[in-house]
Amino acid sequence: MGVTMANLESNATELFGSFVLGDDEFALPASTIREVVNFPDKISALPLAPPFLEGMFTLRGSVIPVVNLGRIFQPDAPRAEKSHKIAILDFQHVQVGILFHATGEVLRVRPDQRTTLSYASGSTQGVIAGTILLDDGERLIQVLNPAALISIENVPQVLALQSTCQKQQRHNFRTQAARRRCVSFRAGPAAFAFEMGGIQEIISVPEIHNSMLNSKLCLGRINFRGSPIGVVDFAQLLTENGAARDTAEHTDAERRIIVIRMDDATVGFMVDTVDNIIHFADDEVMPIPLLSKVRTDMFSGCISRPEVGDVILLDHQKILSRSEITDMRKGHANLYPDEAKPKDGAAAVKRQSGRQVYITFALDAAYAVEIRQVREIIDFSDAITCPPGMPDYMRGVLNLRQQMVTVIDMRSLYGMPALVAAPAPKILVVERGADCYGLVVDAIDSIMTIDDSKRFAAPSLMRNPNAEHSLANEMREVIDINDSPDGVRKTLRIFDCDRLLQSLDALRPAQAA
Missing domain, CATH: 2.40.50.180 (CheA-289, Domain 4)
Structure with a gap:
């Protein structure tokens, strides 16, 4: 990546807000800073997120993903602490929380005090846009690039997000749209929900039969009303590196299998607990920016309420790819050919x-x-x-x-x-x-x-x-x-x-x- 330095030629004085991170000082254009808030009491983990995403929290009707700036530069940097501050970056209708140790001051910067970084054509745009030199060069402040910060990893369907924000600005009241229902559950550290229409059944965990023909996502198969179906550990699905997770927190009595119909396939997802049925309207689903590039289509948004907390709404049809479903079904059909055959006779009458x-x-x-x-x-x-x-x-x-x-x-x-x-x-x-x-x-x-x-x-x-x-x-x-x-x-x-x-x-x- 080629980088060149260039002095600004504009004569306009610019306003910046500065922040402290360890021994370094950073700044953002004041026009992009919505506000600075204390670290929230509750922050929810983002599934499949890269290490620098601490999680998300809700702030006045918006889902705010929190970026640990220190972990962008050094992946093993310390995690967030309650004493840290969060600057809310609002840029191109996407809001992101930037984690800092302390706030600095508002700076009025002359053109001769600024330099910019120019990245070579085709290279990845870095999060540092340039520098500010103050106190006769003794004080160096690194200027962050808002455009890079909102697209470090992935902003799913950014244009759709912008359209949603514009519609919400035109309709600043609660619509009387038809309400929907979803079932919330926990898997690992986060809370999720499937819409009611996508759920076939929720059952206690029966005996799971393991097989060497299982796919890497599949725990095994269960006999579900006379037919074998594959079972996926949902929390394991949400670990990007496939590392084993701690299962001691929940007992077998608490765990459930949510049976989902995905087009012509039936799949069971094992979850830690099934919590509630949530009644919601379309305008209560807040878009979630800044997720990992992995399986982003399955995230429909976030429902946030005091009584349930932050619940990530999922699109059940987009959790697994067609190839993953095919591999799972093929393994079971090969191992249990008799069970995989459709029933006829009296059983067919019963199904009708x-x-x-x-x-x-x-x-x-x-x-x-x-x-x-x-x-x-x-x-x-x-x-x-x-x-x-x-x-x-x-x-x-x-x-x-x-x-x-x-x-x-x-x-x-x-x-x-x-x-x-x-x-x-x-x-x-x-x-x-x-x-x-x-x-x-x-x-x-x-x-x-x-x-x-x-x-x-x-x-x-x-x-x-x-x-x-x-x-x-x-x-x-x-x-x-x-x-x-x-x-x-x-x-x-x-x-x-x-x-x-x-x-x-x-x-x-x-x-x-």
């Missing part, structure tokens, strides 16, 4: 029958609720307010994104004892007209697609005629699954949200005329 998607959850026993009856799932919150005079079964009210949710303690409602030393419960958010309810349950287990033929009327022995108000008495139907993906026969009581809300209406005291 109606199917429903259910969320399974725990409340002493195992229950299932049709997913269409639930708007979203959230973590139990300490922000619930309990007004005086409410019944025991009402935990209080929760402000969920400017909508008041009445929180119902299901255990108290049905006379169940409180759990001792239980993990944090979940809240099923149910919306009926203008009313919104949050139903507190012990835990969310999985999301399953089940044939209507598996749904039966509940036996009368499951009901307790002596109980005046019993959850079991309201369960009119059950699901019997003898071919569940984990190989365990299950009987799930079907929970009907509408029946529950009718019961709550009956419990309300009559209003005086």
Whole structure:
């Protein structure tokens, strides 16, 4: 790379903001500095990111990737610390946080105090654009190149990002677009989500059969409803160098396999935990600049909320390439030719029958609720307010994104004892007209697609005629699954949200005329 020095010929005085990094001083044009902020309380890891990307955080509706400038020059430089500052660079509608040790001052620089670096034609543009000499040459400040800083590694679809920003500037209010749903999960240090439409099922981890014919991405295969499918460790997929990751943080009971349909292929992704169902609108998805060049198409954006943190939304169709899917399917077809053949006869008839998607959850026993009856799932919150005079079964009210949710303690409602030393419960958010309810349950287990033929009327022995108000008495139907993906026969009581809300209406005291 050829580099030449040239003095500026412009007569205009320029403004720069200076920053300190170790023993060096750097500067950015003042017009490109949006603001300087303290190191955020929470910074989320960026998957597949190069070493100099510390992570990302959200700032007033924008996702800000944080660049550790020291690691650009020296890859093994120290990581960020809480005492560091972040300068928000705003250039060409892309915002990037530049990590510094301390802020400097605002400089008014004459042309004779500046020099620029001129890079040879065709060479990579460096992050240093030139220098500023002050105090009779005793003080040297390196000028950073904003254009290089926003494109060090990769800015996916920069033109689309610019278009998005321009549209958001024209529409500075929350649109009433159709809302969508996604399922959030954790894999490694970050939180991700798949849109609901891309998920076939979410299951507990069954026995995984290893094979020497597996591809490098594939852990093995599982028997999923009579067919072999490949299983990919999602967190391992997100390690660029393929290094082994620490799996001690999560137990096998917490891990789940998210079964995704990718065109004509079915693939399972093993994740550490499945967290919530998130209800969101298009304008809540913020674009993510500055990701690695690896698998950038799979990142659709970021959803950021206080109750869920930063969640990276994924495009399930673009996680694996066609060649990777083909290799995975070919290995299983060669090893298990009988299982890979499509079933015929009675099995084909069964596949043509109606199917429903259910969320399974725990409340002493195992229950299932049709997913269409639930708007979203959230973590139990300490922000619930309990007004005086409410019944025991009402935990209080929760402000969920400017909508008041009445929180119902299901255990108290049905006379169940409180759990001792239980993990944090979940809240099923149910919306009926203008009313919104949050139903507190012990835990969310999985999301399953089940044939209507598996749904039966509940036996009368499951009901307790002596109980005046019993959850079991309201369960009119059950699901019997003898071919569940984990190989365990299950009987799930079907929970009907509408029946529950009718019961709550009956419990309300009559209003005086």
